[in-house]
Amino acid sequence: MKFGGTSVANVERIRNVARHVKREVDAGHQVAVVVSAMSGKTNELVAWCKETSPLYDQREYDAVVASGEQVTAGLLAIALQEMGLPARSWLGWQAPVLTNDTHGSARIESIDGAGIIEGFKRGEVAVVAGFQGLHKETGRITTLGRGGSDTSAVALAAAVKADRCDIYTDVDGVYSTDPRVVPKARRMERIAFEEMLEMASLGAKVLQVRSVEVAMVHKVPTYVRSSFDDPANPGAGTLICNEEDIVEAQVVTGIAFSRDEAQITLRRVADKPGVAAAVFMPLADAGINVDMIVQVVSEDGNTDMTFTVGSADYERAFALLEKIKDDLGFSSMAGAKDVAKVSAIGIGMRSHAGVAARAFHALSEKGVNIRAITTSEIKFSVLIDEAYTELAVRTLHTLYGLDAA
Ligand code: ASP
Numbered sequence: 001m002k003f004g005g006t007s008v009a010n011v012e013r014i015r016n017v018a019r020h021v022k023r024e025v026d027a028g029h030q031v032a033v034v035v036s037a038m039s040g041k042t043n044e045l046v047a048w049c050k051e052t053s054p055l056y057d058q059r060e061y062d063a064v065v066a067s068g069e070q071v072t073a074g075l076l077a078i079a080l081q082e083m084g085l086p087a088r089s090w091l092g093w094q095a096p097v098l099t100n101d102t103h104g105s106a107r108i109e110s111i112d113g114a115g116i117i118e119g120f121k122r123g124e125v126a127v128v129a130g131f132q133g134l135h136k137e138t139g140r141i142t143t144l145g146r147g148g149s150d151t152s153a154v155a156l157a158a159a160v161k162a163d164r165c166d167i168y169t170d171v172d173g174v175y176s177t178d179p180r181v182v183p184k185a186r187r188m189e190r191i192a193f194e195e196m197l198e199m200a201s202l203g204a205k206v207l208q209v210r211s212v213e214v215a216m217v218h219k220v221p222t223y224v225r226s227s228f229d230d231p232a233n234p235g236a237g238t239l240i241c242n243e244e245d246i247v248e249a250q251v252v253t254g255i256a257f258s259r260d261e262a263q264i265t266l267r268r269v270a271d272k273p274g275v276a277a278a279v280f281m282p283l284a285d286a287g288i289n290v291d292m293i294v295q296v297v298s299e300d301g302n303t304d305m306t307f308t309v310g311s312a313d314y315e316r317a318f319a320l321l322e323k324i325k326d327d328l329g330f331s332s333m334a335g336a337k338d339v340a341k342v343s344a345i346g347i348g349m350r351s352h353a354g355v356a357a358r359a360f361h362a363l364s365e366k367g368v369n370i371r372a373i374t375t376s377e378i379k380f381s382v383l384i385d386e387a388y389t390e391l392a393v394r395t396l397h398t399l400y401g402l403d404a405a
Pocket residue numbers: 004005036037042043068130131145146147148149150
């Protein structure tokens with residue numbers, strides 16, 4: 001069971017979490033619980049690091065931000081004991097959860113579940129601090145990147161060979177799109193690992209992307225459910241599972257969107273071997289992630305190249321390209337930050353033709369201009385003016401029959 005920040009925001013809510021845990025223990029299960037920090041806590045800790053020094057040491061940053069989860073793990077163990085359940089807290093270094101040394105966004109390498117399983121045999125609930133681990137060689141505390149407790153939970157479930165991993169959050173499942181944008185969004189009963197991975201990567205904020213990868217690789221049946229349900233009578237949530245386990249497959253399952261996009265266009269780039277590498281290698285070396293790339297057919301040996309980066313990287317990317325402009329030999333550069341990416345996802349796309357074409361038609365009827373398009377086996381994305389995001393999301397949601405009755 002994993003509980004996010006809003007679910008452990010104060011002592012009363014932590015008591016409520018303990019009731020959810022007790023229900024599962026009473027049903028005869030052995031339970032490990034992973035907790036996030038109280039909501040807002042990690043932001044506060046991050047801000048303190050920046051305030052102390054803008055160029056803070058990443059290892060000390062991890063020592064600071066890992067503390068939020070230490071508090072909630074201890075408090076939940078106390079709340080469980082208060083209800084008569086034997087429980088103890090486990091910090092990342094105690095389990096241990098071993099990671100690499102990429103401080104601030106470390107990857108889990110292995111989890112030793114032996115101690116936790118020993119505890120199960122004594123009837124103990126394990127309360128594990130999410131988001132944190134240990135780099136064994138240096139003995140330093142690491143953290144997994146924002147939202148990393150989801151990954152802690154799924155990885156731990158895989159390590160102790162759990163029957164399932166329940167991620168409790170402030171919504172009661174995964175929706176066909178953000179219900180704040182489309183009130184007719186539907187909660188899904190089930191979604192395939194691959195679809196969830198695309199949804200999370202393309203902007204749905206319900207789970208950390210990495211956690212879905214881990215769930216997919218280790219085939220951990222993962223439920224997203226609400227901690228605000230009555231602990232005595234919780235809803236089923238959404239099951240993330242193998243695609244074979246989905247009976248009623250739809251062509252499009254969900255619409256995701258992201259406003260954190262920026263577009264850069266290079267005009268009149270020489271169309272010859274090595275140019276794309278010359279543009280994108282320096283960006284990669286600077287750790288800037290490039291997403292959509294469009295290159296038009298060349299005229300007189302020159303071509304236009306358009307691509308997107310995360311809006312947080314926009315200024316850096318622009319400055320970097322400006323600097324190497326003469327080497328690259330393009331004539332001018334343009335950019336926009338007020339763009340958004342809207343994507344439709346569904347494993348049914350593999351076997352249906354014309355899925356994206358219908359969207360292009362529907363968007364044109366609403367006067368939405370498409371700046372760039374990318375497609376893959378189970379998704380397509382369009383880049384549009386940010387002002388049209390909601391309209392585009394609603395249009396596609398209706399088009400593919402996703403609106404709730
Ligand atoms: N507390 C961490 C964060 O806010 C990890 C998590 O909540 O998953 O990013």
